[in-house]
Amino acid sequence: MNAQFFLKWERSGKSLNIRGLHLIAEGDLWKGGVQFTRFQTPKGFRDLSPDDVKKYLYVEKSFRETFELWGYREVRTSTVDYFDIIRGGAGEGFADSIFKVQDSDGRLLSMRGEVTTQIARMLVSKAREEGRLFYITNCIRFMEVKSLSQREFWQAGAELVGGREVEADAEVIALSLGALESIGIREASVDVGNVELFKRVAERFGIGEFDALKRAVASKSLGDLKRVTPDEKAQEAFSHIMTKRGGPDVVTELSRMVGGATEGYADYFEELFGLLKTYGCADKVRVDLSTLREEMKYYNGTVFEIFLGGLGVPIGGGGRYDAMMKEFGLVDTRATGFAMSVDLCVKALEASGFDFEGSRVPTTILYCDGFRDKAIRLACEARRKGSACTVEKYNGQREGIAVGREIVDLKTGKRYAP
Numbered sequence: 001m002n003a004q005f006f007l008k009w010e011r012s013g014k015s016l017n018i019r020g021l022h023l024i025a026e027g028d029l030w031k032g033g034v035q036f037t038r039f040q041t042p043k044g045f046r047d048l049s050p051d052d053v054k055k056y057l058y059v060e061k062s063f064r065e066t067f068e069l070w071g072y073r074e075v076r077t078s079t080v081d082y083f084d085i086i087r088g089g090a091g092e093g094f095a096d097s098i099f100k101v102q103d104s105d106g107r108l109l110s111m112r113g114e115v116t117t118q119i120a121r122m123l124v125s126k127a128r129e130e131g132r133l134f135y136i137t138n139c140i141r142f143m144e145v146k147s148l149s150q151r152e153f154w155q156a157g158a159e160l161v162g163g164r165e166v167e168a169d170a171e172v173i174a175l176s177l178g179a180l181e182s183i184g185i186r187e188a189s190v191d192v193g194n195v196e197l198f199k200r201v202a203e204r205f206g207i208g209e210f211d212a213l214k215r216a217v218a219s220k221s222l223g224d225l226k227r228v229t230p231d232e233k234a235q236e237a238f239s240h241i242m243t244k245r246g247g248p249d250v251v252t253e254l255s256r257m258v259g260g261a262t263e264g265y266a267d268y269f270e271e272l273f274g275l276l277k278t279y280g281c282a283d284k285v286r287v288d289l290s291t292l293r294e295e296m297k298y299y300n301g302t303v304f305e306i307f308l309g310g311l312g313v314p315i316g317g318g319g320r321y322d323a324m325m326k327e328f329g330l331v332d333t334r335a336t337g338f339a340m341s342v343d344l345c346v347k348a349l350e351a352s353g354f355d356f357e358g359s360r361v362p363t364t365i366l367y368c369d370g371f372r373d374k375a376i377r378l379a380c381e382a383r384r385k386g387s388a389c390t391v392e393k394y395n396g397q398r399e400g401i402a403v404g405r406e407i408v409d410l411k412t413g414k415r416y417a418p
Contacts, residue, residue, distance in 0.1 A: 083100060085117065114155075121328060157337060189308075366397055
């Protein structure tokens with residue numbers, strides 16, 4: 001092995017490696033020069049059993065088919081990327097939450113913690129003309145304890161590059177709801193906000209403590225808001241942002257409070273909801289201007305979060321990131337998209353008692369002494385016809401297809417013909 005990649009688990013003081021390299025972790029055991037870790041996965045990681053995988057495949061297959069019906073093409077991004085690219089796109093706050101890997105030349109790499117920044121980087125280098133892309137993949141990052149997600153989690157997402165802004169925004173919102181409907185989730189709702197609109201209102205009142213303002217709004221704290229700004233008109237406007245939800249009238253009412261600072265946004269939201277009505281999903285969408293998705297710095301326009309009752313956290317979300325495209329050199333390129341948690345979709349379906357699509361139970365072909373080759377040929381013929389099967393030696397089993405001079409279904413006692 002030419003190079004060793006050490007994965008630093010910085011917050012716990014542990015370190016891991018990739019694919020068989022040296023592992024250091026609390027509670028490790030040494031036996032005969034080989035290091036063991038009590039046969040457990042690291043915190044926040046897990047193995048998926050065949051029954052688990054069946055559920056994930058159902059969700060992933062349905063999402064993939066839906067994305068393709070909307071004209072999106074699948075991409076697969078690298079597991080490891082340059083850390084400075086991810087930090088530059090997603091921001092310092094997000095960068096602190098991802099696992100870092102040191103390359104053999106000393107450069108800092110990162111494990112895939114999200115995909116949007118990678119797609120933006122890919123568009124610069126390989127697929128600049130692509131308009132509609134989607135992905136289904138795993139990501140790895142540190143997660144808060146209150147989150148329902150693991151440190152390793154599965155995401156499905158779509159990115160729309162180019163197009164007229166309001167039409168593209170409406171499409172990705174409608175697509176996200178359509179993807180959920182394809183797996184049987186029809187009660188989802190979407191909250192829509194706009195990062196640039198929020199910034200303009202803050203600038204209108206000369207509020208310099210922007211991060212403190214966002215925290216006050218996110219926590220719905222009027223007390224914190226008053227500490228950020230003593231201006232009563234500003235308090236009225238941001239109280240409106242914190243508490244009012246509904247249709248485009250929420251923006252129209254805010255425009256009356258702040259004047260020209262929100263010019264054009266009332267018309268934008270009217271058109272957005274008109275398009276969503278045409279898609280047949282406007283009744284599931286509401287304006288909530290406190291929705292900012294501030295965990296990613298690249299959002300700079302309309303953003304949204306997708307909720308499902310009983311989960312307590314968004315099942316997905318997304319928004320516009322034209323500013324990141326500009327940072328990456330695509331100055332005139334617009335882009336928007338979303339990501340959905342496959343893990344949370346599976347949890348939601350499990351909680352609803354959903355009957356997942358069953359996997360095929362293989363037929364067992366049992367050979368008697370001297371008839372093994374005949375059994376293998378029978379199995380090959382059955383597989384060519386699309387039937388799942390295994391081949392084993394007959395040891396008194398009561399079910400299966402017994403292969404001797406004759407071929408018999410042991411359950412019925414009748415001769416078997418594939």
